[in-house]
Amino acid sequence: MKRKNSQNINGISISDSIVMSVKRKNANYRKPFSALIAVIGFTSVLMSFFGMFPFRFNGKTVAMAAIGFSIFYLTLSLLGKKALWVYGGSIAAFVIYAYKKSSLISMGFKFVYNIIYKTSYHSEINYYKTIIKSSEIKSVTTLFVFYVWLLAIVLYFFTICRPNPVLPLMVTFPLLELGMYNGIEVSVFWGMLCIAYWLSLLAMSTIDVGEYSGGQSGFVRKNNLFFPKRHMKLKVTEKCGIFIIASVMLVTAVSYSFLKITHYKRSDAINEKRRDITEAMNDFTFENLAESLSSLTSAFGLDFEYENHKLGTNDHVRYKNVTDLTxxxxxxxxxxxxxxxxxxxxxxxxxxxxxxxxxxxxxxxxxxxxxxxxxxxxxxxxxxxxxxxxxxxxxxxxxxxxxxxxxxxxxxxxxxxxxxxxxxxxxxxxxxxxxxxxxxxxxxxESISESIASLKQRNHNLREVFSASDIHDKLCREDVLEYCTENDLLTYDDFFSIDYDIPYNREYVLENGATIMAQLLQNSYKDFVYDEYxxxxxxxxxxxxxxxxxxxxxxxxxxxxxxxxxxxxxxxxxxxxxxxxxxxxxxxxxxxxxxxxxxxxxxxxxxxxxxxxxxxxxxxxxxxxxxxxxxxxxxxxxxxxxxxxxxxxxxxxxxxxxxxxxxxxxxxxxxxxxxxxxxxxxxxxxEPTKPAESTSENSVTSTTQQNTQASTTLSSAARTSGKRTTLTTSQATQTVTSKVGGVGIGKGNGKAMPKAVKYILHFLLVLLLTALIIALRRYLIIQKREKNFNSGKTPSRVKNIYSYSEKLLASLKLTSENGNYKSFAEEVEKKLAGDYFEAGSFEKLTDIALRACYGQGVPDEDELKMCRKTVEDISAKIYNNANFIQRLRLKFINVLK
Structure with missing residues (x-):
């Protein structure tokens, strides 16, 4: 098209010519990446939560519900706008069915909270008492099915369709916090994977590169020409999310492996400080905020001590054996x-x-x-x-x-x-x-009791008559008379009577007149005491x-x-x-x-x-x-x-x-x-008794140990109370069995998940993470290569293209010796010309690269295109001639394709 140029008074040239630039199309992995992130979040939250507490529920039903809802909402989210009406209908169905099952869900919550409470506080006492035990499995299963449903609705939509961390955090974080707040250990693997999901989702909702449809207009300048810019978004959020998950899990794996290999142990001082901080964090409650802050600051070595008298807010007491008073x-x-x-x-x-x-x-x-x-x-x-x-x-x-x-x-x-x-x-x-x-x-x-007992012959609640004039001390006599007069206690002249509760020596009392004054005040104070205390x-x-x-x-x-x-x-x-x-x-x-x-x-x-x-x-x-x-x-x-x-x-x-x-x-x-x-x-x-450690494996050894602990505890109780306590074998077994339980996935009978299943799941997840890391590495290398080929100064671009060609030829065992590039180009032409590239192309590539390297001329765009085409032809031919294993190596190990 004919170009028409015009120049305004500012010297800016405006061209009305049409310029089109078409970038080579790359595969779009946004949907698969976001789907993978959502699945990771969904799985890690459930595995973390179920791994902390020994719930009793129908594991098969919950597992099938999790798989079914996951597939359903994953499909809807990938379809996008086309399936929004189905998404809305499913939410309405969730609300309707939840309302119909509200009583069962409510009862299930009570059972679940009882388990959480007993596990957190190592107690056999239920938080909710008036619930029917026979309905536990049914109600807990119903509660978990509806929770899995809600989790699928929120996580898949707000991870794939509209990345936003607010609602996903609201439905996932409280579950893990229930355990961590009460000191329950979370599986390192699943816990870190869950955290990685949260960070990934946060990144996806905040990272934004470029403009997007609906944004502000603008122009792109090339030399002295300005071209209108389309509302286009260059978004890399899903790739960043995958990168964050891979990075977090890689750091976790490296750190964990290092600690295991080196057998690292903290010093006693660090352990003590860590224990203080952990206990302060575990005991932190908003209902007792001031004392919780006091304990926390004290654990960090700061002096902010606060004392209130709220009872039952601490689950235990630990002394540091420090001197408080001398x-x-x-x-x-x-x-x-x-x-x-x-x-x-x-x-x-x-x-x-x-x-x-x-x-x-x-x-x-x-x-x-x-x-x-x-x-x-x-x-x-x-x-x-x-x-x-x-x-x-x-x-x-x-x-x-x-x-x-x-x-x-x-x-x-x-x-x-x-x-x-x-x-x-x-x-x-x-x-x-x-x-x-x-x-x-x-x-x-004890002395008071013995003295009172030895004087039992003296009657109590008797009234003794005194004359103020008999009191030896003048000041005391005047005080007694004044008090008796004010309170109308004088019978006639200076005589008054006192009710007494303990035996005493009359002469001693008269000699120490303050005792009579104290007794008069005590008789009046007793009324206050019985009214208030x-x-x-x-x-x-x-x-x-x-x-x-x-x-x-x-x-x-x-x-x-x-x-x-x-x-x-x-x-x-x-x-x-x-x-x-x-x-x-x-x-x-x-x-x-x-x-x-x-x-x-x-x-x-x-x-x-x-x-x-x-x-x-x-x-x-x-x-x-x-x-x-x-x-x-x-x-x-x-x-x-x-x-x-x-x-x-x-x-x-x-x-x-x-x-x-x-x-x-x-x-x-x-x-x-x-x-x-x-x-x-x-x-x-x-002889304070510590609670038995909770366990997730129902084994003969753990049961025996707990039986021993139960016997020891009861024996200690018997010694402390001074009474004999007998515990039958059946009672001991019943007491201990109630503490044994597991994840509850599978049969809903409280048994732990089989180890084989755990190992398989862990293995599959490790494979998945490894694949993610390899894919991420490949993506980053290709992106860097494309940037080196397409941006920067022309001589540098040519050097990068030639360097890439050397790597390709090295895979064919062709390498330059002694830096003789001309001879190497002739050898490559002799062996590969006509098959891997057009004859003479590699020699031209070498000449252009040498001229650029020694500053003998700047290659133009046509020469750059020829160089790029040559290396791409070599790469394509090498890949086509390779078998399946070699292709995998070229793509994911050497990243030459």
């Missing part, structure tokens, strides 16, 4: 020392809270401040009335990690310099941060607990002896039925913490026993609270460092952090009471 005691003591820093008063929604501020507006708290006698002072003041000789001093130094907390013993004596937090805790008013000291009268429940949630769960423990809650609690007898009965029953364990696992969110511990799980550590003790004591009519801090037993003091002044220094480790029950004894005050199994005033002997 305690020096003036003289050794009999019994345990409890160092308190927190008191919980209200139990609600599996959490302990303090009383509301409004509760402390009671007049009695104004009286405490006015007369400078507080409930925290009562134990020391009143216990001295029944036994003596326990005066002591304690110095407490906190570790850096515990610097912001304050700990105090029971029985502190008020000699000034103390700060009182309502009726809860006590701390020094002034002092160095992280350091505190107290004068205290050591409170020991007997509350139990009015729930079905609490009623079940009360009914189960009714036999030990009905004792007489009108006296101190009666209270102590009831508490001992509660303790014996609790320890007889519940085992101390550092691995109690989390409390299901739909369960009450106390009910679950006492009636279902029967496993727990100090917070379980202490909380249950508070609730049961309150049910028996005994005021009680929940307390936390540290415990120091007699063995710890004995093992401590003896100082020259007869004092003892004890390094208090983190395994002495503790929770216990506080009880209120009328006439004495708040004192610690120990319900936790294995804890005593002398020693701590808990």
């Amino acid at each position: 305690v020096t005691i003036e003289q050794p003591v009999k019994g345990a020392i409890y160092l308190k820093n927190y008191v919980g008063s209200i139990y609600k929604d599996n959490e302990w809270f303090k009383l509301p501020k409004s509760a402390y507006k009671n007049k009695i708290f104004d009286d405490f401040k006015k007369y400078d006698i507080y409930p925290q002072d009562f134990p020391a003041i009143f216990t001295k009335l029944i036994y003596s000789g326990n005066d002591n001093t304690i110095w407490i130094k906190n570790s850096k990690k515990k610097m912001k907390y304050v700990y105090a013993p029971y029985g502190t004596e008020n000699f000034g310099g103390l700060s009182y937090q309502n009726d809860l805790t006590v701390s020094p008013q002034n002092g160095k941060k992280g350091e505190s000291s107290y004068k205290f009268f050591h409170i020991d429940i 007997l509350d139990v949630p009015n729930t079905k769960a609490m009623k079940e607990v009360k009914e189960a423990y009714a036999e030990v809650l009905e004792g007489d609690t009108s006296s101190i002896e009666g209270k102590l007898e009831v508490l001992k009965a509660i303790k014996d029953k609790m320890q007889g039925e519940c085992v101390y364990s550092l691995y109690p696992r989390k409390t299901p969110s739909n369960r009450d913490f106390v009910n679950y511990f006492l009636l279902e799980n029967h496993k727990g550590y100090c917070i379980n026993f202490a909380t249950a003790g508070v609730i049961l004591a309150r049910m028996a009519g005994i005021p009680a609270r929940y307390a936390t801090g540290y415990i120091i037993v007699e063995d710890d003091v004995t093992a401590g460092k003896k100082n020259s002044d007869n004092s003892v220094t004890v390094e208090v480790k983190d395994n002495r952090s503790h929770a216990w029950t506080e009880i209120y004894l009328d006439g004495i005050g708040w004192i610690p009471y120990e319900f936790t199994s294995g804890y005593s005033a002398k020693e701590i002997n808990t």
Whole structure:
């Protein structure tokens, strides 16, 4: 066509000639690549999920559903727009059938969640209790069939038709997260393949090269000519997706092989840090976000410690054997020392809270401040009335990690310099941060019990009449008169009466007038105590607990002896039925913490026993609270460092952090009471039991090992409770068998997938990945070759073409010697001319390449075309003359075709 040129004032030439450029057509692998990526995602998600938990379902039905839906939606996705109406109809059918089977799907979900819960927490307790066991296989199979259906709908459409990672992630990630969040190991192969699929899908939805139909117009410039550009898209997303999957799996294979070959082992320090991080991640929950963040930052070595009193959120406790406190005691003591820093008063929604501020507006708290006698002072003041000789001093130094907390013993004596937090805790008013000291009268429940028992001949709840004038101390006498006058306690003149609950020496009381003032305040404070510290949630769960423990809650609690007898009965029953364990696992969110511990799980550590003790004591009519801090037993003091002044220094480790029950004894005050199994005033002997490892293989060996573990656990429980426990063979077998299970694919009876099937699947997938890597390598080499032939400076293009010809001829065992290219060209012409290429073509190719190499001229386009045609003719002839094996080698190993 005749070219018409015009030039504007800017010097730009515009041509109206028609220029057409047709690129050599290559095979389009976009659809096969996207289909392969979708199949990989579909398969890897199912295999990862079913490999984590021992579900019981009809494996054949689910497998057939997976294959059928996969083929159906793969076909629809490849057909594209032509099949969209069928796709829409199938989604409608899914919704209709899911609605019809909703009750069965719902029940299947409950069974599945029970398995997930029990596997995650190594428990035999079901999360959902009211379900019919006989319907498990049918309902779980139905649930999985509908899930496979949904998975096929989403994955194939949003991988092949409209690549988008949002919905595929929403239907696949939660499944793997269910296991990984709870510490269940995922198969390395299937897990990494699933991750590779996610990354591939993300790349496919974001990588975009060039323009596409519907985009912006533009021009292409060649020299000084501008040509209109069509709305054309050059898209490589599917190839990038395949490349990402191949890369991820290659890195995984290399890393795994390296670790296996080198037998690499991490150091103990790294293992410890990794264990801390893993446990912090496994225990992470949004319902207990602050504490979870605290544990996580602590695992990474950052100081962000947070403490709340939400119960049942940690599935286990692990101590690091680090020193939290350094305690020096003036003289050794009999019994345990409890160092308190927190008191919980209200139990609600599996959490302990303090009383509301409004509760402390009671007049009695104004009286405490006015007369400078507080409930925290009562134990020391009143216990001295029944036994003596326990005066002591304690110095407490906190570790850096515990610097912001304050700990105090029971029985502190008020000699000034103390700060009182309502009726809860006590701390020094002034002092160095992280350091505190107290004068205290050591409170020991056994000594109190023995002293009360030895004075049983004295009646309780008696009223003694005093005359204020008999009080020796003038200030105390004035305080007593003022208080009695304000509260209308005077009978006539200066006489008043006091109700007392423990025996005492009248002369001692009159000489120490503060004791009378404390008793008057204590009589008023008792009303507050019985109003605020007997509350139990009015729930079905609490009623079940009360009914189960009714036999030990009905004792007489009108006296101190009666209270102590009831508490001992509660303790014996609790320890007889519940085992101390550092691995109690989390409390299901739909369960009450106390009910679950006492009636279902029967496993727990100090917070379980202490909380249950508070609730049961309150049910028996005994005021009680929940307390936390540290415990120091007699063995710890004995093992401590003896100082020259007869004092003892004890390094208090983190395994002495503790929770216990506080009880209120009328006439004495708040004192610690120990319900936790294995804890005593002398020693701590808990023998914590770890859970048996879950297994996916039902073998004689694993069953035997689990039977041994079950026997050991029950024996430990029997030793701890002090009762004899008998386990029959059938019971042991039943207990262990419930823990044995597998993937559940095949017969739906909970058996593991046969190893042969696993090996075949793994082998096929390895072959598939190998083929993908080889295909990807071939694609990249060809792309690079085409780029070298078609772009860049002309001399470089010619050199690349000649270099390719040398590789082709080398496959025919023709190589240039000593760099004599002319002689080599003559030899090639002699042997191959007329058969592999036109006569004289290779000599021309050599001459052009030599001229370009030595700068003796720039080849034109016709010469480049001739050179390109020559090497393509050689390549085609070599390939046509080759057999099948040689062709495979040429295409995929040497990549010369």
